[in-house]
Amino acid sequence: MEYALTQETPDQLATECLIVGIHENRGLSEAAAAIDRILGGEIAAIVQRGDIEGKPGQTLPLLRAVGKAERILLVGMGAAGECKPMQYKEAVARAALSAADLHVTTIANFLPSVPVKDRSPVWALEQAVVATEDALYRFDRLKTRAPARTQPQSCVFSTPGGSETSARDALAAGAAIAHAMSFAKDLANLPGNMCTPSYLAEQAQTLATRHALKVSVLEKSDMETLGMGALLAVARGTHEPAKLIVLEYHGNGTGAPIALVGKGVTFDSGGISLKPPANMDEMKFDMCGAATVLAVMQAAADMRLPINLVGIVPTTENLPGGSAIKPGDIVTSLSGQTIEILNTDAEGRLILCDALTYAERFKPAAVIDIATLTGACVIALGAQAGGLMGNNEALGHELEQAGQHATDRVWPLPLWEEYQKQLDSNFADMANIGGREAGTITAACFLSRFTEAYPWAHLDIAGIAYKGGKDKGATGRPIPLLMEFLRRRARPA
Template sequence: MEFSVKTGALAKQRTPCLVLGIFERRQLSAPAEAIDEASGGRLAEVLKRGDLGEDVGATLCLYDLPGVAAERVLLVGCGKRKEFDRARYVQACTAAARTVDALGAGAALSALPALAPNGLDHYRAAREAVAATAAAVYRYTRTKDDKKAPKHPLKRLHLWVAEKGEQAAVERGVQHGLAIAHGVAQARELGNLPGNICTPSYLAEQAQALGTEFPGLRVEVLEEADMEALGMGALLSVSRGSRQPAKFILMHHQGGKAGEKPVVLVGKGLTFDAGGISLKPAAEMDEMKYDMCGGASVFGAVRAAAELDLPINLIGVVPASENLPDGAANKPGDIVRSLSGQTIEILNTDAEGRLLLCDALTYCERFDPAVVIDMATLTGACVIALGKHPAGLFTGDDELAEEILTAGEASGDRAWRLPLWDDYQSQLDSNFADMANIGGRDGGAITAACFLSRYTKKYRWAHLDIAGIAWLGGKEKGATGRPVALLAEFLLRRAGALA
């Protein structure tokens, strides 16, 4: 999609569709008041009939308003003015985008960002409008024709600003929002692809394609022979059960000063997880194609950083594999040696993500990183603990925790901190190895993070368990692209790119 900023008298703007916000009890927003005046009170007259519902996101399309240059005027319900916060604003932007898309107008001019949602400045309002609109019109078409797609889908959205002094902030919001939207879309697309297409090799190809698209992005792919030579015994033990070779993907964005310590993002790239010998139940196993959404979010965050050419050194690391039952697959009771030299007793082969991640986290030591953040659809226990709204955040670094939590709140892609106390470490004790790969049912998300913490002693580190937020099930089944927005916000702040 294309996004741009317009200013000037709203009634004189020529557009296939002008989007206006209406608050509860037929209260006109300031842009709507301007159109009402230009049309001789036509908006107020129409609203008295009660055709626009009171719910946030309700819509009503009007045609050929007198004194108004727009072909259509779309009224969008925004609820109570005092309650018009980020969530309701995003809901209104989403409803507007879907309605305009369905109308086949092709383009629109939205005055919703001018409504000053509670807690959002001009920059944030523009950025959220872009992100919400792009997400609303996203369609998965790789393996399915969208027969309901409009002939003239929404392809261009202009954001209207009342004052020219606001334009620079809005334009910056559009620029950042579009890059983040592109990153989210890439993460969603990779997540939605089936496991027979999105294999570890496919992920490696997509990384190379990203390097071609952004020449400043350097991409490396380690093969299984390279991993074997390094001693990545934990990661390779997972891929042995698959006919698809594992790939270790590295994406380097060198936007900062030479010698400046990089931020490293590590994402679990398990392109399909059947559980291995500890086979998962058949019900909803198809959703295990989403077990690579941690890796997909790294792709999305790296894309956003490269598109904005952020002045920061960033490395994206994606250990990619499948986890399938096979004669060569891990067996419960097997013991493997990780890249760190520590041995692991595999009590459950379905706890494989941490085996990929532990070798990846040890590998990160060579970068002398400023900070490492890993993200993974790691445990169902995190979903039970937090539901489908925030990611689970684990770190022993209070300053880093606050930095991530703040980025989550600012971007609307929230996380919630859970304990990472030494009290839980004993649950990983093993009679036969340095540690077991599971710690029992109690505190499963915490013991998984405790496992990873044993491989991160040499740098600042945080872990995001995204099992609850990476995809939706049921009728709305599909990848969400989270936590790309959180990561992008974190990177923007680190790079000093926010005013």
């Protein structure tokens, strides 16, 4: 999709579909009112009849021309002055889908001119790009008979209040974030027989070439030399070679980098502690953390953020086999700490702990790991928010505030010392699980034992990284949150 800005009025734009907002209580947005005057009150009459009530996300196409526009799409925006950020994004997404149903190729969207509560017009423009691209995303490259449809190819947005430079920057930022989300979704939606650790390494190398990033890929022999016994233990049951992918983006001289560590289990059967067969196909999404890291590195380079980043992706499959790790096995991590494996399906923390120790060598300003780590987080927070834990209150607050602003929310959970004793082992320094109680927290407690050298935050994205059921597919979250966090960090004090 190509995006552009315009300062033309709704009646001046040549487009196949003109999108304007309708408020509850029979109110018209500024753009809708301008069209209504040209049509002699036709839109007001439609609203008075109750054909559209203005509730957020409602749509009503009018198959008639006005000015240079071939048709009009009315979109509900809620009460005037009370459109909330999440409602706004939902309305933009619904508008994009409705436009696609009309089989148009060009859109002129005036929804960014509708005020959003507690947000700036520039925010509304940026989020309009993200919401539009997200709504129109489809993954059908592997279908031999993909559904025939006409997708919008270009979208013109009304320029919001403020400087034109700010508007152009918002448009570019929205496109960079949207494209990163699509990239992450493409990776995660691929099946496990295609998106292997080697494939992720190839994608990282392509990304590095395209954006002049530094890349290194550690192979099994490299990890054996270093002593990454936890990561390699998970890989023992698979024929696919494990990798440790490292990408570096230098946008700010010699400043200490932010390190992002993404869990990259390209398929998780549970290993010897085999998962139930129902919905096991969704375990191809267990590398959404890895996809997020690669996509954020792309977006940072596209936006030329003045910040230094390191992306670390430990990646492997977790399969049963004659050489697979077994419950009761003890492995030695890169940190030198020993781990008793009580459940081989708690493998994500094993590959992450070695990656978190490896991150120390970059002397990071902060480390954030992103992982589809626990089903317990899905039970606790559902699909609305990811779990947030860590060892630095200020860092956690930054991430929480960034998520609120980007409408890509996380919620803090306690990481009290009292939870640590659930990881006690009779035979090793720690066990890899802490029992049924507080499973999300004890997983983070495990990781915390490898992060004492730097400020660290853990994002458990098991509930937000993908959807199941009829809408099955990756979501691209928490890329908006992380990009907002990094942009705030990159701004001069």
